[in-house]
Amino acid sequence: MPEGHTLHRLARLHQRRYAGSVVRVASPQERFAADLVDGRVLVRAEAHGKHLFHVYGPDATVHVHLGLYGTFAEHELPTTDPVGQVRMRLVGPTHWTDLRGPTACEVLTADEVRALKSRLGPDPLRRDAKPAEAYARIAKSRQSIAVLLMDQKVLAGVGNVYRAEVLFRHGVPPTTEGRKITSKQWDALWQDLVVLMRAGVRVGRIDTVRPEHLPEVTGRAPRQDRHGGEVYVYRRAGLPCLVCSTPVATAELAGRNLFWCPSCQSG
Known part of the structure; x- marks a missing residue:
């Protein structure tokens, strides 16, 4: 299972490539409610421990936990047809990424994100850690x-x-x-x-x-x-x-x- 530094690297990468832009989000597997965030601005990407968060606003955050088998595949535009079991496809101005095999990929409200984070201990990679x-x-x-x-x-x-x-x-x-x-x-x-x-x-x-x-x-x-x-x-x-x-x-x-x-x- 990826350790915390991997999720923070992904958060930094997604912050650079997608944050502040309108993005297209789809679920070729139809396994999560991509329509809730599709066509919206990705406000920021951040990580807490082994959890990745794509924040679209107070009412919608995509939460990803890679688990043992989850992986992101990063590419430059243009896109190609999905290959394999793609849980989430994120397309930005210059790049796109496919997520496969995560333990969790879901849209949460701000309250649900706070509840999830409250169950986690401090993260050595976060400046707000205690x-x-x-x-x-x-x-x-x-x-x-x-x-x-x-x-x-x-x-x-x-x-x-x-x-x-x-x-x-x-x-x-x-x-x-x-x-x-x-x-x-x-x-x-x-x-x-x-x-x-x-x-x-x-x-x-x-x-x-x-x-x-x-x-x-x-x-x-x-x-x-x-x-x-x-x-x-x-x-x-x-x-x-x-x-x-x-x-x-x-x-x-x-x-x-x-x-x-x-x-x-x-x-």
Whole structure:
């Protein structure tokens, strides 16, 4: 599932290409009420966590959650006939995009958008985020910090990669109960997520390895993975830790694969 930086990249792209213009919106699948926004001005595009919002005014916002399989395909004009199961087609002055396979694509009112956002935790990529709200939940929870970081009601936008990597970078055992995370630790985790995720928005991939551990410095081979990016532990089970050479461990936690270094994250 795409993590928060992907949705913020899409929001920025759609803001540049479509915001402030009259757009045509259609649903070749006829799976959502495109006629409610077709021919209107797209006021702005924004993201909160893993949710994308195309705002057309106080009475209509298109909400998209990509889920596991959703993708946007971006093109320059002219348009071509829809191929495959296109849930939404958005056509602007210079570009058009097709959305396929999302978990959600729906038109919401302003009240419905507020209700949805109220169920989400603070997003490290939003300037209006309040990290103290996340810590208030974490500090009283007996759940592991690894589970809490992936709970979108606690923290919005963090997925499996950022979860594994930020815990490694701060030497936090993933099974640590939330209530045992100090406010100082949380401040460091939050600030690091802000830096890492902003970098992800800029370059379009997740890189978490510090300069001294990069391939060109250590002489190791660059990472070969369809997700791209240089990481410490994510999807490196059994391989030597880039810092201490201990084999990276893995386990299933709450239905997702967890990765960590038993030595660097021994607590």
